[in-house]
Amino acid sequence: MNTATRVGAFGAGLAIVFAAALGAGRLVGPFDTATAPAAHADMAGDHGTDDHGSEHGSSTTAVTPVGLSATDRGYRLVPDATTVAPTTNARVTFRILGPDGQPVTHFTTAHEKQLHLIVVRRDLSGFQHVHPTMAADGTWSVTVDLSRPGQWRLLADFDPAGVTPGLVLGTDLAVPGRYAPVALPEPAPTTSVGDFTLRTVGNLSPGRSQPVAFTIARTAGGPLALEPYLGAGGHLVVLREGDLAYAHAHASTDPTPVAGGAAALGFQVEAPGPGRYRMFLDFKVAGAVHTAAFTLDAAGATP
Structure with missing residues (x-):
C-alpha cells in the first residue's frame, strides 16, 4: 500500500x-x-x-485538577530523598502515609497494579510510566532513568483499600547538573x-x-x-x-x-x-x- x-x-x-x-x-x-x-x-x-x-x-x-499536591484527604506522598544524582538507573523510594501518619500497606488493585507511578521532567520530556514494588513496611521502590538534570515530577496514582475515589499525589525530585530545557x-x-x-x-x-x-x-x-x-x-x-x-x-x-x-x-x-x-x-x-x-x-x- x-x-x-x-x-x-x-x-x-x-x-x-x-x-x-x-x-x-x-x-x-x-x-x-x-x-x-x-x-x-x-x-x-x-x-x-x-x-x-x-x-x-x-x-x-x-x-x-489532581496531582498538584503531595497531600490529599490526609494521605501524603513522602519520598526518601528529594535530590537524586543523575543516572540512568536511579533508585527511587517513597512511602504513602495515611491519615494516622503510618505507611499504608493495603491497596486496591486497579488495572492490574496496586500503584501506578508517572515519572516526568517538568518540561514534559523523559516520560516514564512504571510500577514500583512495595516492601512489607510500606516502602515502594523502582529504578528509573534520571540521567538528565532538572526538576522531575513523581505522580503516584493509587487506591488505598476501602477508600473511594482513589488519589493522585505528586512531588518533585531535583536532579542536579546543567539544566537544558526541551521545548x-x-x-x-x-x-x-x-x-x-x-x-x-x-x-x-x-x-x-x-x-x-x-x-x-x-x-x-x-x-x-x-x-x-x-x-x-x-x-x-x-x-x-x-x-x-x-x-x-x-x-x-x-x-x-x-x-x-x-x-x-x-x-x-x-x-x-x-x-x-x-x-x-x-x-x-x-x-x-x-x-x-x-x-x-x-x-x-x-x-
Whole structure:
C-alpha cells in the first residue's frame, strides 16, 4: 500500500473509532464494568471503584485538577530523598502515609497494579510510566532513568483499600547538573515511535469529556496486532504544560482493525482546565510496551 493510500486508510479508521468513542461518551453515562468491560475512563480526579474510574458523559462540570499536591484527604506522598544524582538507573523510594501518619500497606488493585507511578521532567520530556514494588513496611521502590538534570515530577496514582475515589499525589525530585530545557513540540496529528507511525484526531475541552482517537501502524506496512495493556487496549496519560495537572484514561473502544494492517483506539478524555497538554499513549505489540507522545491544546486561555 502506498503512503497516500495508507494515510487515507488511517483517516477512515480514525473516523470510525472517533465516532464510536463519541457515541460512548454521549450514550453510556455512568459506566457499568459488569456489562461493558472494554469501555472505561479515569480522568482528572474522578477515581472510583476498583476499576479505577467511571465513564464521563459530555457535561461541562468543573474538574478539580489532581496531582498538584503531595497531600490529599490526609494521605501524603513522602519520598526518601528529594535530590537524586543523575543516572540512568536511579533508585527511587517513597512511602504513602495515611491519615494516622503510618505507611499504608493495603491497596486496591486497579488495572492490574496496586500503584501506578508517572515519572516526568517538568518540561514534559523523559516520560516514564512504571510500577514500583512495595516492601512489607510500606516502602515502594523502582529504578528509573534520571540521567538528565532538572526538576522531575513523581505522580503516584493509587487506591488505598476501602477508600473511594482513589488519589493522585505528586512531588518533585531535583536532579542536579546543567539544566537544558526541551521545548514542547507544537500540536501535530502524526508522530512516530520505534517502527510505528501514529495519527490522532480529536479535541480537548476543559471540563468536558471528549473523544480522542489514535491509529497505530507499522511504518513499513504490514499487519499489527495490539495486545492488552493494563487490562485495556491502550493507556493514555495527559499532562498540562506548566503545572503538570494530571489526567489518564484507558481505551473506551476495543482495537479496531484498519485497512493496511493498522489498528485504531478510542478514548474519552476530560481535560482538567484550559492550556496546552502533552498526551502519552502506551500501547503493547509483541510483548513490548511503546509510548508515543502528542501535543494538544484545550480551548481557553493558558492557565
